[in-house]
Amino acid sequence: MESIIFYTASVLLLVYSFLKDKQKTKKAVKKSIKSLLGLLPQMSFILLLIGLSLAVLSPETISGVIGEESGVLGIGLSIVAGAVAFLPSFIAFPLGATLLEQGAGLAQVAGFISALMGIGFITLSMEQSYFGTKFAVYRNLGSLAMTLLFVFVVTIFMGGSL
Amino acid sequence: MKLLKKYKMTLIALLAFLILFFVRRETAVSAMGISLSSVGTMLSILPPILLIVNLLDALIPREVIIRHMGENAGLKGYFWSFALGTFGAGPLYVAFPVAALLAKKGARLAFIVFFLGTWTTTKLPIFLYELNFFGVAFTTIHIVTGFSAFFFISILMEKILLKKDRDLIYAKLSEK
Known part of the structure; x- marks a missing residue:
């Protein structure tokens, strides 16, 4: 489409x-x-990495580590998983909903989705070649800060366990 | 030799595939399947985007971007960064060439950061998806925290973190 x-x-x-x-x-x-x-050269590397990251980080693996009771460690792991994985966002949200159904916590899923969209380990090399290392690192750190804020506010307003 | 250096990272990733193939054959096969289907996604988006970006580069006068997103554009610049970020579709790597075009035409650094921030927070079709799967409260919180965080980050990056690197970044982007 x-x-x-x-x-x-x-x-x-x-x-x-x-x-x-x-x-x-x-x-x-x-x-x-x-x-x-x-x-x-960058795209071929990115495409190979997408396959590797998603095969290793299957939805089952992810929901295994970010359950409702997983707490702050679970949030940390879900953000790392989101940063390393590469998924189009129209898949990210249905996947997030599935993770919730499988028992993942709301805060953890929020962290996963936000990191997935904003932090890109896989695309970092390409981002560096466009904007330079400093910009790329700061932009990704900014996305990390935004993700933490989002998780924090979701937890306060919508419950969920930190 | 030059070619080898260019594709160094690709070769490393292929090596990882090879190792995975011997350790867990099934995972390696499914990973290859995902990679190959991503090739399709890339081919369906990246070539037309690059063509659109380069044509717009030729068609749009620099003054237009400077007027709407330049150093003195003010809040209007944030509006345009938001509009471009939210209407743009596709993965993050598509946003990079678009951002490079804006920079080349004289867009302010803070607006480029905010554009990338919008791109990674919400997009029109995705917004409806999010609303549908996660509800109004979750989506609202996501958008409000996203926009306020990136508003702050865009200023922080422009005025403090990248203050000395600005010219270098623009020089790099104008080569693209």
Whole structure:
């Protein structure tokens, strides 16, 4: 679904841009191919790591360590699992709901989902190559801080066990 | 040799696969399956996004971005970072080229951080999913804590943590 939208949008934009300025459009297409090829080493690494992380961190494994009674340690583990795993967010929320059903605590699931979306070990190398190491590290630490705040507020307002 | 260096990390990951294959064959096979299906996801998003980003780079005048997201854009800049972050779809690695485009066109560093923050907190289609699975209270808390945290973080990163590195970051991003 997403891919149809993206490809359609890119083709429409390509046609529009071509009609407006042939020379610039040619340059943009060439540059896109160059950047795609430039990203290949990082992408191949990222794709392999996605498979490894998800096979090792299966939903059963995750729900095993972040049960209702797992407390602060469980929250820590769920954040680590979320940071290391790589899942599209439209899978993250159903997975979070499943984890809840399997007995995981709300605070732990909140930590897992938030870390999953915001902290990216797997994409760190790519983030570094775009923004530099300092930015990448601070941005990820910022996401960690935001995750901790989220877990804390969810626990206060919605119960759940710290 | 240069190629080998470029793909060093990939080779290390392949080695990990090989080791896993001998230790736990089933896990390795399912991991390979997940990796291969991720290739599909990547191919369905990354090439068109790169093309869109590079075409917009050619089409959008720098003044437009500076006016809406530049150093003096104020709250309007936060609004645009939010709008771009929440309408953007796809995994985090798609947000990087978009952020690079914004930086190249003169967007303020704090807005780039806030854009990435929005991207990683909520997106329109995901918002409906979250509401559906976790309810109003949970979703509200998530969004409110996310936006307030990233508002604070964006200022902290721009004004203090990355104050000296700003030019370096922009130079790096403009090469992309």
